[in-house]
Amino acid sequence: PLALLLLSQxxxxxxxxxxxxxxxxxxxxxxxxxxANGVVVSAPAVALLLGANAGGKFADVARKPAMIGGMALIALSDLGTAFAPDLTALVAARLGLGAGRCVSEAGERGMLCDLAGRIPAMRGRALAAQQAAVALGIAIGAPLGGRVVEQYGPRASFLCVTAAALAALVIYAFLPETTTTTTAAASGRAAPFKDGTAEVEAEMIAPAEAVAVRTGGNDTDSSSSSAAAAADWSDLLSDRRWRALALCQCGASFGFAAKIASVPVLAASVLPGGA
Known part of the structure; x- marks a missing residue:
């Protein structure tokens, strides 16, 4: 399953x-x-921000439907981008892309964590493998996209990503659902660690456990399910480590968005031939 997930990525x-x-x-x-160009670039991020919490809750119920449904919306949105006749249609398509991403990416990352959690000692390597697959895909896709744009125009590149999204969707169909094993993996994840990592993890999930206590459930499984359903961003962000992680991610995303919006335009203006 991990190999298929990495292939899809x-x-x-x-x-x-x-x-x-x-x-x-x-x-x-x-x-x-x-x-206006900046609005188009930022539209997916706005939809992702607004829908991320709901997408994450959906992905916690079932990874695979979230991945497939979100990827179908991504493919449809990229197709809409390719044929958008004006700014309004273009922004709508990009908002749809963000909506699809908030569901699909939550499922993908949840499944990756589920699979990596089966062998805690290799969790870092599994996550690194996913990052390597993403980096390799971008490294290959960017020059190919440049060639496609030169030959067929900018719209054609969005047909390429539509095809890639549909191919990923087909691969997702062959992946197993992993939420059935998540509870068991989570309940035993602290055991292999002898160096204090377990205590750190326990502290970081303490807000969710506090929610479970407030629900008043007596059954262990029921309390765990209630905690997972009731915990939201305010509970997570009550821990300073989650706040620091969120702040770092915001900074990284800000810089990435700025580069996406400016580097291609700059390159087209200064390189010979505008390519």
Whole structure:
């Protein structure tokens, strides 16, 4: 299952890599101002922010349906981007992309954690393998996307990512559902650690456990389920480590978005031939 998940991520991010150098150029090609271009680039992030909590709760119930449904919406949104006639349709399509991502990515990351948690000693390597698959996909997809844009225009790159999303969706269909094993993996995850890691993990999930206590449930499994359902961002962010992690992720995402919006336009203006 882990190999299939990594394969799906690689295929998907070949397509994502194809559109990374395209989005600002696409906006420029259809006459958008720099400000409007920024709106288009940021639209998926806005939808992701608004829907992430709900997407995460859905993915906690069932990983696979979240992944498949979210990826179907991503494919439809990228297809809509390719054929958007104006700014309104383009922003709507990009908002749809963010909505699909908030569900699909929650399922993907949840499944990755489930699979990696089966062998706690290799958890870091499993997560690193996913990052390597993503990086390789982007590294291959970006120059391919540049070539596609040169030959067929900016819209064609969005057809490429649509095809990649559909291919990832097909691979997802062959993955097993992992939520049935999550509870057992979570209940035993502290056991292998002898160096204080278990205590740190216990402290970091303490807010969720506090919610379970407030529900008043007596059954262990019932309390765990209630805690998982009731815990939300306010509980997580009550821990300073979660706040620090969220702040770091915001900073990294801010820089990444700024580069996506500006680097392709800058390259097109200074490189020979505008390529």
């Amino acid at each position: 690689f295929v998907l991010f070949v397509g994502v890599g194809a559109v990374i150098p395209t989005i600002p150029l696409y906006g420029k090609a259809i006459g958008l101002s720099s400000a």
